[in-house]
Amino acid sequence: MKQIVLCYLLLSNLTLFSQSNFHSESYRVTLGDLETNTFEKDSTANALMVYKFGNSFVDKDDYKLRTEIKQKIKILNKEGFNKANISIHLYNKGDSKQKVKKIVATTYNLEDGNVIKTQLLEKDIFREKYDENHTLVKFTLPNIKEGSVITYSYTRISPFMFNYKGWNFQSDIPTLYNEYRTSIPGNWYYNIKLVGGKKLITNTSEIKKNCLENSRGASADCGNSVYAMRDMPAFIEEDYMTSKYNYLARVEYELQTFKGFDGRVNNYTKTWKTVDREFRTDKDIGRQLTKSIDLENLLNLEIINEKDLLKKANTIYRYVQENYTWNGDYKIFEDVSIKNLIKNKSGNVSAINILLHNLLKESGINVKPVLLSTRNNGFATKVYPVISDFNYLIVQANINDKIYYLDATDNYLCFGDIPFRCLNSYGRLMDFKNGSKWVDLKPSKASNVYYNAEVNINEKETISGNIISKRTGYHALNYKKSYYQNSESYVQTLENKFPYLDISDFEVTSNGKTSEDFKESYHIDYNYEDTGDNIYLNPFFVKFFNENPFKLQERTYPIDFGYKDTYHYSFKLSFDDNKYTIIELPEEKNIALPNNSGRVLFSTRALGNTIFIMLKITFNKAIYEPEYYPYLKAFMSEIVNIQTNSLILLKKK
Known part of the structure; x- marks a missing residue:
C-alpha cells in the first residue's frame, strides 16, 4: 500500500495526464515529457531542450548580479547522454569571484509504469581550475537512460556588473521554449543587442519603482524585461562558416554608462571619435605606430634607394616575412614592442605588422593600420565601438592609387593577400588624421x-x-x-x-x-x-x-x-x-x-x-x-x- 501511495504522489507531482506532447512552458516534469520519445520536427536530434528559464537581477542587499537558471532536457537516445554532463563557468579577477549556489539536479525515468526520481548528491559536484581567471563547477546527472528527462537549476552570483549575463536562446539541440527575465537598475545603462535574426515571441518591458536603495535613502528604478523564443531549431556547425557566435540566437549586453548614487558617472562605451583619440596615444599599439625607425639599421641601401614604390613595398614586405616569426599570439593590445621584436626576431601579430607599417611609412609609402576580428572570433560590433571585439591587426597600403592589404605573419603569403583567418567581411581602418572608418576585406581575385x-x-x-x-x-x-x-x-x-x-x-x-x-x-x-x-x-x-x-x-x-x-x-x-x-x-x-x-x-x-x-x-x-x-x-x-x-x-x- 505504501508503494502505491508513493507512486500516486509522484504521478500527482508530475501533473497527471497521459498525453504524447512535451510540456514546454514549465520546469515541472510531466508524463508527456517522459512518454514522448521522438521529436518529429528533427528526427536527427539526440536530445531536446524542453524548457529553459533564466532570471537576472541585482540583489538589493549586496548589489551583486544574481542569475537563476532552470533547464529541462529530454534524452532521446544514447548519443544524447552527453547533455547530462554539466559545466558552469565562473570568472574571477583578483579577490572578486563569481560563485554558484543552490545546485539542484534530478533525473526522471519511467520504468514499468513507475516514475523513478534520482537526485544529484552534493558529493558528486566538483570544482576544477580551468585557468588563472576561470573555474569550472562540474557534475553529471545520475541514472541516465534513453528516454530520461533531466532537470537542473542553480543560482550564479557575480560581482561584475559590467558583464551583465547574456542569454542564449539556441544551442546544438532543438529548443521548445526559452525565456529570459532581466531586472536592470537605472544606475547601469547597457547597449542591448539581439543576435541571430530570430524573432522573439515575447518582448516586454516595464519600470519597477525603487527596486534598489542605498543606506542614505537614495534609490533607483529598474527596467524589468521578458524575452522568449519558441521552437528554435538546433544550431549545428557545418563546413564553410565563420564563428557560430555570429548567428546563434541570443541577447547580449554591453555596459555603456554607470551612475553612482553619489553622482559620479563612468562612461564605458564611447564614440569612435573618442576611441580614435585614445587609440592614438595607447602605450602599446598607438605609441608603437608612431615610433620612427632608422631604415639603415635594418634595410640595405638598394632597398632604401629604390624609386619604384610598389617594388620597394614588395621588398620590405618580403624582408619582414623572412626575418621575423609570428609567435602565434593574438593579444594585439598587450606586449607590443617593436624593440623586442627586432631583438628576439619573434613577436605577436601587432608587433610584426606594426614593424611592417613603420618600415613602409619611413620609406614614403602611405600606410594605415586596420583592426579586425578573425573568422573564429566573430564579427566586430558596428553599432558602437567595442574594442575587445578586435583580435587582429593588418596594414593597408595605398600605392599608386591602388589599395593593398598586408600581413607579414605568414611567409607563404603573396604581397596583397591576407590570411584566410582574416576574411571576416570587414575591419576598422584607423586613420588618425581623418578619423577611423569601416573597410571591406574581400579578396581582389578569385x-x-x-x-x-x-x-x-x-x-x-x-x-x-x-x-x-x-x-x-x-x-x-x-x-x-x-x-x-x-x-x-x-x-x-x-x-x-x-x-x-x-x-x-x-x-x-x-x-x-x-x-x-x-x-x-x-x-x-x-x-x-x-x-x-x-x-x-x-x-x-x-x-x-x-x-x-x-x-x-x-x-x-x-x-x-x-x-x-x-x-x-x-x-x-x-x-x-x-x-x-x-x-x-x-x-x-x-x-x-x-x-x-x-x-x-x-x-x-x-x-x-x-x-x-x-x-x-x-x-x-x-x-x-x-x-x-x-x-x-x-x-x-x-x-x-x-x-x-x-x-x-x-x-x-
Whole structure:
C-alpha cells in the first residue's frame, strides 16, 4: 500500500495526464515529457531542450548580479547522454569571484509504469581550475537512460556588473521554449543587442519603482524585461562558416554608462571619435605606430634607394616575412614592442605588422593600420565601438592609387593577400588624421584549381600518362606550405591519396613559396581492374569534392567560402581505334545556381580515337545567403555524383 501511495504522489507531482506532447512552458516534469520519445520536427536530434528559464537581477542587499537558471532536457537516445554532463563557468579577477549556489539536479525515468526520481548528491559536484581567471563547477546527472528527462537549476552570483549575463536562446539541440527575465537598475545603462535574426515571441518591458536603495535613502528604478523564443531549431556547425557566435540566437549586453548614487558617472562605451583619440596615444599599439625607425639599421641601401614604390613595398614586405616569426599570439593590445621584436626576431601579430607599417611609412609609402576580428572570433560590433571585439591587426597600403592589404605573419603569403583567418567581411581602418572608418576585406581575385590529365592505352593494354595541376590564391596557399615544409612527405601523401595510381617524375614548377600559384606535374600509371573485353574507366583521377559537405535538413546561417573560386578538370584519353571501340560515355550536365551565382558544366565528346572530358565548377559568390542552401546542397550532390559515377566504357575489338 505504501508503494502505491508513493507512486500516486509522484504521478500527482508530475501533473497527471497521459498525453504524447512535451510540456514546454514549465520546469515541472510531466508524463508527456517522459512518454514522448521522438521529436518529429528533427528526427536527427539526440536530445531536446524542453524548457529553459533564466532570471537576472541585482540583489538589493549586496548589489551583486544574481542569475537563476532552470533547464529541462529530454534524452532521446544514447548519443544524447552527453547533455547530462554539466559545466558552469565562473570568472574571477583578483579577490572578486563569481560563485554558484543552490545546485539542484534530478533525473526522471519511467520504468514499468513507475516514475523513478534520482537526485544529484552534493558529493558528486566538483570544482576544477580551468585557468588563472576561470573555474569550472562540474557534475553529471545520475541514472541516465534513453528516454530520461533531466532537470537542473542553480543560482550564479557575480560581482561584475559590467558583464551583465547574456542569454542564449539556441544551442546544438532543438529548443521548445526559452525565456529570459532581466531586472536592470537605472544606475547601469547597457547597449542591448539581439543576435541571430530570430524573432522573439515575447518582448516586454516595464519600470519597477525603487527596486534598489542605498543606506542614505537614495534609490533607483529598474527596467524589468521578458524575452522568449519558441521552437528554435538546433544550431549545428557545418563546413564553410565563420564563428557560430555570429548567428546563434541570443541577447547580449554591453555596459555603456554607470551612475553612482553619489553622482559620479563612468562612461564605458564611447564614440569612435573618442576611441580614435585614445587609440592614438595607447602605450602599446598607438605609441608603437608612431615610433620612427632608422631604415639603415635594418634595410640595405638598394632597398632604401629604390624609386619604384610598389617594388620597394614588395621588398620590405618580403624582408619582414623572412626575418621575423609570428609567435602565434593574438593579444594585439598587450606586449607590443617593436624593440623586442627586432631583438628576439619573434613577436605577436601587432608587433610584426606594426614593424611592417613603420618600415613602409619611413620609406614614403602611405600606410594605415586596420583592426579586425578573425573568422573564429566573430564579427566586430558596428553599432558602437567595442574594442575587445578586435583580435587582429593588418596594414593597408595605398600605392599608386591602388589599395593593398598586408600581413607579414605568414611567409607563404603573396604581397596583397591576407590570411584566410582574416576574411571576416570587414575591419576598422584607423586613420588618425581623418578619423577611423569601416573597410571591406574581400579578396581582389578569385582562387582557382586546374587539372589537366592526358593518358593513353598503350600496346600492353596499360593506361598511363601525365597530370599537370595549377592552384592560385588561397587554394595554392596550403599546398605551398605542405610541399615546401616537407617535400618528401608531400609526395608520399599524394601517392597514398591515390592507391590505384603509380606516381613518378613528380615536379613542382612554380617559383617558390611566395609564388602566386602552385604548379606541379607527374607521370601516372593507372591500375584498372581487368574485366575481360571491357574497360571501365573513371576519368576523375583527382576529385575536387569526395563527399557533399552540406548535410543539414536546414541551414539558417550563411555559407561562407571566404572567396570566389573555380575548379577546372580536363581529361584526354587516346587509344588505338583498331583495338578498342567506345561503348558508352558519361552523360553531359549543365547546372546553374539561382541568379547565375554558380554553375557546373560537364561535357564529353569523342573525336576519332580520342575522348575529351571537361568539368568546370564555378562559385561566383564568396558568401551565399541561407536561402541558397537547398540549391547548394543539390549542386554539391551533383558534383560528387559526376566525379564518382562518370564511367567510360571501352570494348576490345
